Amino acid sequence: MAENADSTQGWNLKIQPTSSFFELRLKELWAYRDLLFLFVRRDFISTYKQTLLGPLWFFIQPLLSSITFTFVFGKIAGIPTDGIPQILFYLTGLTCWNYFSECLTRTSSTFTTNSSIFGKVYFPRMVVPVSNVISNLFRFIIQFSLMLVFLGYYMFTGANVHPGPLILLTPVFLILMAGLGLGTGILVSSFTTKYRDFTFLLSFGVQLLMYTTPVIYPLSAMKNSSYKWLIDLNPMTPVIEGFRLAYLGAGEFTINDLLYSTISMFVLLIVGLLIFNKVEKTFMDTV
Template sequence: MSDQSMQHGQTDKDESWDLIIKSSQGSTLDISSVWKYRSLAWMFFKRDYTTLYKQTVLGPLWYIIQPTLISLTYYVVFGKIANLSTDGLPPFPFYMSGAIIWNFFSTCFVSNAETFSKNANIFGKVYFPRLVIPISVAMSGALVFLIQMVVLLLVSASIILSGQEMAFYFRFIVFIPLLLLYIFLAGVGAGLIVSALTIRYRDLIYVVGFLAQIWMYGTPIVYAFSQIPENYRWIYYINPMTTPVQLFRQALFGTPGIPAQLIVANSVIAIFIFAAGLKLFSRAEANAMDTV
């Protein structure tokens, strides 16, 4: 083989290597590459599912027990002791509907906020689009939501069959996937933002759980939106999680909705959060292994 052909072959290899480095360290995220690694996202999804309940007695039953216990706690504390309104709904469906919506958002937000710190060993060994990890986490959260959604439907059906008066609009369940997409954008976007910031500010890892708790109580989960004084409602209008919680209850139980312009505005906010998260995450991805 001639020196010229060897040099040409070496150049081809170098150019190919340059393309790989550019895709992993560029400031823009190649979304299409995530689809190519969808099987890896599925593998991480199964890993999270099996490790979460490995060597536990009840296993996946915790998906059912957790929202049930939370709803009972909310019922005692906020329903009986604080005597807060539930917009005419039986307390248990009211609290459970808010709890399962928030669980999905919390998974997308809090779990993804630690993407770089939790997966440093994997990231240091092999290259793949880092966005695969947050997507697999959201997939796990969506599965849990669907299971808990079935529990909520069974609870609602049992209440209706027992003779209690409660409206239920089964036909509007078809809109639930849109709400999940909305929560995915807001939750994963916020998680990506925090994850990118934790590369320089490690303390955020310890603060994010506390921030999520504050955010929850700033969302009409354990109290009805109608009970919020008019002069404070603007705070809830700029909270992107107000919209899915209210729409979820409205779709299932016919509770009072929210203005259409608020839905549009919060949808724009959710998209902006996701876009900002992608931008910051892709920038942080290049330097993550040097600082984490």
């Protein structure tokens, strides 16, 4: 399916059993950018139409989770929060985590939820996961503004929070969350087309992954834990720690950590894309 492969004879499309493995086909994705934005628009409209509270739901969900965390992990389990007001601490972690996990879970069901469209018409299948990541951005922005409201309140009341210059790295953090979620998601989606077991593993896996990410605890509290290596291995760890350091002034974050996350993201995305492109050619036979 290489475009412009044989243009000398005027053939501009070849349909073959297998194409070369190393082909990212990003050009084709770009050609379908209109569709990408129409999908985003569709998601946006269909989510908000006919819900009474509309986007308000996106406030309520993280707020309730943060309150639950405050009680369970903060009050009952007594896990420290780097001296940050507990609710703000959890809210910050959840804002980042929710965006990542939403990108991951929605992307991972790309083939199964869209099989009716995919079975009828061809377009680069990557359009769907990429549009998911963009649609989820709206949700992130809502939760992020909720977080800013709480931040403002605690700064006003003189709590121990100090936003720093790292705030400038916000777009980088955002790209990392999206990229890591997308990369993992397309990898998982490629496997779920044939082996549905991965679908069941996923929700459990995402939950497990959250506990190896400093969402409910600060990295500093894990210094002497025997599981520290697992947390360090998680490329989302530096993202959340960095994000907290930027907005709350507490967290362990170095430039090397950032580099590690970035490299992980690119590896996941490239490997994911290669496998995804291979799967999209025949998944209709197995889905």
